[in-house]
Amino acid sequence: MMSGKVVVVTGAGGGIGRDIALSMARYGARVLVNDIGASLDGAGHDTAPGQRVVDEIREAGGEAVANAESVAEKGAGERIIAQALDVFGRIDCIVNNAGILRDRFFHKMSDEEWDAVLKVHLYGTFGLSRAAAPHFKEQGSGSFVHMTSTSGLIGNYAQANYNAAKMGIAGLSKSIALDLEKFNVRSNCIAPFAWSRMVSSIPTDTPEQAARVEKIKQMTPAKIAPLAVYLASDAAKEVNGQIFTVRNNEIFLMSQPRPIRSIHRSEGWSPESIAMHGMPALQGSFIPVERSGDVFSWDPM
Template structure:
């Protein structure tokens, strides 16, 4: 008996990397899986249209059950066809894993509108499209779980990824909205920020010895480390877990903080720009969030 026996999962961007590891892990835990991937490169160009079918065959070889879908979640029509695939093949949808994504990195003053729109179309619009298409099914079932793959690049920061960071933080807001709006229907939503060597970070420039050491550490964090937490969040054992942000880093699982008030100042007769300038820096600067990259926050070697 697997933790996900009888459940049906949709995994977007499941043709390789983290998505594939999640799809195969969910199948190993007993879920029937719809493998969605249009077979594009890291930057979104068509590459291997049969990649979803390859994952389906790999799952079947291990005794699991899966179906392939090659629709683009960047469109509402593609997302609805994806959910229809799950319903036509398996009759229900219990778990949606919003994992699909592409990169179009550029330093902000050189970031073109097309680069901005392309990344948000897959990560954020795509997550909305698939989740919205699946929501009525879960509402009628009275149960369901959404898992959004966010990133420490969005939660903390990174250079040259304004589009990616905005999309990943947007997914956190979308997750929180779903968790609140659909709580009454026993539908949950959570985020995972994964550390794993995959296509999404394989483009990291390696120019110095420090860069090489950093990449070597990342390569030890394999995508299969992410799948167990996704399986748990999709299971009935996670019925009281919703609205949370987790990070998986090799064998470590972190619960991430979320924005809450940390300091305040008050002036009974109101404020002017000058009085704010006089008081705010001294009162609040010690608590300002530093401009850090995720590698500065997670500065120790993975366990």
Template sequence: MTERLNEGKVAIVTGAGGGIGRELAVALAQSGAKVLINDIGVSLQGAGGSATPAEETLGLIQQGGGEGAINTDSVSEWDGAQRIVASALDAFGRLDIVINNAGILRDAIFHKMSADDWLSVINVHLNGSFFVSRAAAEHFRAQQSGAFVHMTSTSGLIGNFGQANYSAAKLGIVALSKSIALDMQRYNVRSNCIAPFAWSRMTDSIPAETPEQKARVEKLQRMTPEKNAPLAVYLASDAAREVNGQVFAARHNELFLMSQSRPLRSVHSDVGWTPEHIAGHGMPALRGSFMGLDRSPDVFAWDPI
């Protein structure tokens, strides 16, 4: 990326110690932004903790001539989110962009999912996105500008096996983003979502045993994390000033505008409905428009080219 769309801006990127978050932070710095790198350095499941991943991201930014700072507070705590925003203000004196990217996975089939599995994922993804956005909102409102970019997932937009916690959180983020867009548009604050596709530690369990599987994995591995960065950099910039409340997906060299829930079909009864009338007439009329029990791989059934 050669254009510096975010020259002079200050951005927070949560979960920026690796993967997609690291690529977003580096790309934002290349676009001219000063970046607060937030990462607590835990495993994919949320265990451990180290500043090393954030330090590595900072090193990459500095190697490219950019400016950055590090924060290791947890997005899943209200006070932690306040400290994240305060760190950006202390380091750079302002705040223009928030990228809510931090996340963990605790996959389990629904009937085997524990309360801790549920709460841990909801706390990081959904509560974390709210806490950090809410901490930044007063600053955005006061300066009459700001941009939020939230990471959602097709696991929430479409569905997937064994991810009730993750899917619920990611679809909740879409509703949160739309609410922010509606409530804060009067202050010139925008909020959009990206469903990223990338080969990462979240996807490297896909089997690659047969020649066909190996060939497919080779294609999927081309969906490297940095493929998501241009869209995030654009949405964070003033070039996207007219883009608000939308949901996009980035998949290798493809960009998608995703649909949002709207009525598909309706039926009417002059005398109202009884359960029997619904069974005999209402539901048969609606059945042809039912949504299938699709998973994300069923909808995105072609490999990237």
């Protein structure tokens, strides 16, 4: 399904990114494996993880090259695309997977913790996508696969930075889909459930939390790769601007904000009439203040 195509996968030295890179190669793609080899909070720099994935691909008969640029740095997107073009001569798909965590309750979060996560997830996705866009436009084809999260789409504790970035990526993807659709370029999101470093920091202080973590451990990163390969391929040419969730063997199409219910008053509204009549009429349709785990509460299938 990916024969002749060139794919960039960020954060591909381990976890979800690694499995996506390996699967892309297995289906015929040439792969640029981007990873800086940092710790979960973004500290450090080690080129070994990305090179190991490249070696795995080559040993299996595929073509791959390593890249150790940090997507958080200005100009990194252009340099990553330039390497892909220099080595492989073209670019067909960007998988924006790189990410870090700096979990903290909102009222205790520092500017640095906020900035670090936004720069990797949201700025990194924007920078690499923008760098690829002119090439996609010129060749009249291309696909973006962005990693969002149900933590952003639904909610989670102590992750204001991560949640804001992941919700931002969903909005960015929709804008890309709208702006580049006329050039036959597609942009979609995956919100993955999978056990990886990105979720290994979930607390297990209570029996309920420990049980939830055990459920997540059943969901391996390899479960995400088939949808990523499909969305990158020409088989998905009619799929654009969508958000999917993968949870073990389940694939969900996620809703996007639309009007739920309206109220109308011919003479207009006052604060008092809103309080007395308007809000009580809407309240039955309120979205609960829930976490992702509250919504996806059943055992993975």
